[in-house]
Amino acid sequence: MGLTAIVLGSAAGGGFPQWNCNCDVCRLAWAGDPRVRARTQASLAVSADRKRWTLLNASPDLRLQIQSTPALQPRDGKEGNKRGSPIDAVVLTGAEIDQTAGLLSLRERSPFTLMATAATLAAVAGNPMFGALAPDVVRRRAISPGERFAIGEGLTAELFMVPGKVPLYLEGETPATAEETAANVGVEISDGRSRLAYVPGAAAMTPALRERLTRADAILFDGTLFTDDEMIRAGLGEKTGRRMGHMPLDGPDGSIAALDGLSARRIFVHINNTNPILVDGSPQRQRVNAAGWEVAQDGMEISL
Numbered sequence: 040m041g042l043t044a045i046v047l048g049s050a051a052g053g054g055f056p057q058w059n060c061n062c063d064v065c066r067l068a069w070a071g072d073p074r075v076r077a078r079t080q081a082s083l084a085v086s087a088d089r090k091r092w093t094l095l096n097a098s099p100d101l102r103l104q105i106q107s108t109p110a111l112q113p114r115d116g117k118e119g120n121k122r123g124s125p126i127d128a129v130v131l132t133g134a135e136i137d138q139t140a141g142l143l144s145l146r147e148r149s150p151f152t153l154m155a156t157a158a159t160l161a162a163v164a165g166n167p168m169f170g171a172l173a174p175d176v177v178r179r180r181a182i183s184p185g186e187r188f189a190i191g192e193g194l195t196a197e198l199f200m201v202p203g204k205v206p207l208y209l210e211g212e213t214p215a216t217a218e219e220t221a222a223n224v225g226v227e228i229s230d231g232r233s234r235l236a237y238v239p240g241a242a243a244m245t246p247a248l249r250e251r252l253t254r255a256d257a258i259l260f261d262g263t264l265f266t267d268d269e270m271i272r273a274g275l276g277e278k279t280g281r282r283m284g285h286m287p288l289d290g291p292d293g294s295i296a297a298l299d300g301l302s303a304r305r306i307f308v309h310i311n312n313t314n315p316i317l318v319d320g321s322p323q324r325q326r327v328n329a330a331g332w333e334v335a336q337d338g339m340e341i342s343l
Contacts, residue, residue: 042194042230042343043086044257047094047104047111048079049335051263051311052137054100062273062313074319078337079104080137081239081309083259084111084126087193087230091127095226095237101141107338124149128190130182130198131155132239133223134162135206139169146171150178154188156198156221157181162206184221190228198224199251202243204284216284217242223284227251233343235259239309242284244297255303256343259335262307265289265314265323273313285309288316288327295330308335 048054055078056065067075079100086092092111098104105111114123128151131138142163145151153172155163160181163169182188184198203223204216225238225248236255240263241248252258263285270276270283280287287293288307298305307327310316315323316334324334 040088042228042233042235043089044228044235044259044341044343045084045108045110046259046308046335046337046339046341047082047084047108048098048100049308049310049337049339050078050080051309052080052135053312054078054080055310055312055317057312060275060312062275064315064317065312067318074321075317076336078310078317082141083237083308084108085194085228085235086110086191088191090125091191092125093128093130093190093194093196094126095130096132096138096239097129097141097145098137099140102144104337122147122149124151126151128152128154130190130196130226131159131163132198132226132237133203133206134159134209135240136208138239139163142169142172145177146173148173148176150176152178152180154180154182154190156184156224158221162209184224193230195229195231197227199227199248201225201238201241201248202245203240204242216282219245227255230343233257235341235343236303237308240284241286241294242281243286244292244294249297252298252303253301257304257306257341258298258301259306259308260294260298261285262288262294262310262314262316262334264311265316269311269313275313289323295327295332299330304333304341305331306333306335306339306341310334
């Protein structure tokens with residue numbers, strides 16, 4: 040049937056509108072402005088047969104995302120068991136809260152495989168709450184960057200290192216924010232004919248990363264902030280986007296310029312609540328559309 044991806048959530052951590060935010064963009068959402076639509080925190084579901092699904096990250100909004108996505112809703116299990124799920128596996132790109140908290144919504148003893156780098160699995164194991172994922176039901180498998188592995192029926196995947204940083208709760212006083220380590224990875228999914236790359240967090244573009252993305256048919260890429268100082272100018276923090284591990288969209292060293300000329304379908308995901316590309320018709324939305332980019336929304340389906 041080919042590779043199918045469903046955008047379960049397209050917002051950055053906190054979702055859109057963020058529960059405690061009245062910035063210019065969130066204010067539109069709270070007021071019901073039709074130019075914006077609510078978004079849950081970033082996650083993707085992929086399948087080759089629409090029967091067995093793999094989640095890329097498990098956001099805190101996972102239960103709502105399943106409720107909104109019929110393909111992921113329960114099915115009878117084996118031997119008449121009334122509990123069963125088409126979710127076959129979860130692949131993590133890191134151990135941030137907005138990438139892992141949804142695992143706790145999958146704790147009711149339905150089997151699946153949790154796959155991530157050893158560094159990410161160690162961060163998950165270090166939190167005793169995740170012990171609720173019973174080891175006799177949820178198998179944990181460490182994947183090395185560059186290793187090809189099978190997911191679902193008819194798909195293979197590969198993790199690849201992306202410039203970024205460790206999770207916020209593991210930062211020291213002077214964290215490195217653009218290192219290529221196993222703490223922050225992208226995922227390449229293939230059905231043997233088509234390739235999809237999912238990169239929800241990237242602090243910089245390297246020649247190796249761009250080269251990999253040139254081989255993809257569809258790219259879902261970090262769209263957190265439009266400008267690097269967006270949060271500072273909005274009066275919502277003291278950190279730049281790059282300090283948070285996210286390169287901006289705009290500017291000579293932003294993602295629009297860095298990925299210019301690629302033939303793949305290009306879609307921004309993991310969009311922060313302050314980012315004006317969330318507003319239909321805004322100058323920033325027009326700018327990304329003119330550059331050949333789409334802006335992800337929850338429920339968007341991509342077929343390759």
